[in-house]
Amino acid sequence: MRDFDYIRPATIPDAIAAAAEPGSAYLAGGTNLLDLMKGGITSPERIVDISRLPELNRIERLEDGGLRIGALVRNADLAHDAAFAKAYPMVAEALLSGASAQLRNAATVGGNLLQRTRCSYFYDTASACNKRVSGAGCAALGGENRLHAVLGWSDACIATHPSDFCVPLVALDAVVEIEGKQGRRHVTLAEFHLLPGETPQRENALEPGDLIVAVRLPAEAASFAANARYLKIRERTSYAFAVVSAAAALVVDGGKIRAARLALGGVAAKPWRARAAEAVLLGADANEATFAGAADAALADASPSGDNAFKIELARRIVVRALTSAQAGTPERLPALPASPFSSIPGARHDA
């Protein structure tokens, strides 16, 4: 690991001033950053340790019915907050389907949004990667790319965003609260992550020094609590990133869909909100034919970026499955294997 200066600022303005200097990186849980530094993928000259900044580790109910989650709230603390899990069950399920218990105890809300792709060519400093070295080319195109993007990719980059947490968040209209040199501003999560285009090295809306201080959920996000699921296909039972995933939330009344939210994970460089599919669902009968139509709409613009055409059909099927599960109702208790499509009976073995 390259040598770096270590700074632990006492206030948010001090942190922003320190991190605005070129070569700086914020450190919170460190679960992704230290991995990247050990591999030489990123080599910051200055680490700005924000892990003790005051007031960023709170979960606050807002007067308007919304929720404000501090950027330093640990993934495990959020998922196991009983009131949170009751109001936003698919977010808790997504959190608990990601990483391991050890990592969830360290990883933070803000860090989850900013985690880097797990594209193996991004991690291999001997390979060409436009995200790592602008203009270097993309070794994933024509490489081992069966897990890469099928939506929103470009010839410059076909990597996916690895987060589970962000998928239900974008479905629920989450907003990122950012503090920077110009003060505080709000950016919707849907607009926060950027598609690669010609500049895959630019991954989000942050400017130098900008600090995520909180993620907000609007009041309406809690209205889906009774019918919401996150489902995730993995290549092993647990502790793996999504091949594809879907967050589905419905409000059904008299067999008709009165409100619908749908987002996909593992398919693009950002958590993918499927608005065209939501339009298909809205006002329609809540049945499998409607769900299949929504799945087709969600993947209408998909195309393989390599040896990954199977992900398009897999994504369609996980959309139908997630919508069907959401309609059936949020489980009383989180399944033993959160987000697994193979786990249905509490206590039963997934492979029985």
Add this chain to the structure above:
Amino acid sequence: MTSLPITLTINGHRHELEVDPRVTLLDLLRERLDLTGTKKGCDRGQCGACTVLVDGKRINSCLALAVSHDGANVLTIEGVARGEELHPVQAAFIAHDGFQCGFCTPGQIMSTLGLISEGQAGDDPERIREGLSGNICRCAAYGGIVEAVLEAQEQLAKSDRRTAA
């Protein structure tokens, strides 16, 4: 970068140390303090061999900068037994063959202590397996590990009841 002063309480003992900011908690334990019970497996947060409790919570010590944990209370495998008396989790791992080569075992035991204190798994083997999925065992002693966790929980609950009575 010059070394920075930090204080850590490790297994009940207070240590005042000067550390290079690049040093992970794992390397500090093993290379500076000779607490080699905590193992370095992948060193990238994927195997769980380096699991320790920091302020009561299980984390991967390979992905923690020591300097960032200034002031923390750390429990490693060396601090689990009471003298010669094994902790019920340690005894249960032996009784149920919860290991073969033993390399992952300190991490498995520390992770089990975290799992039990989190209280999310109960006596459901599937939830225990899921809760310990961050600890890889290349000898695949998973069957014995789950049995050990179930028995250890039972023993701990019994001794809690005795203490309460």
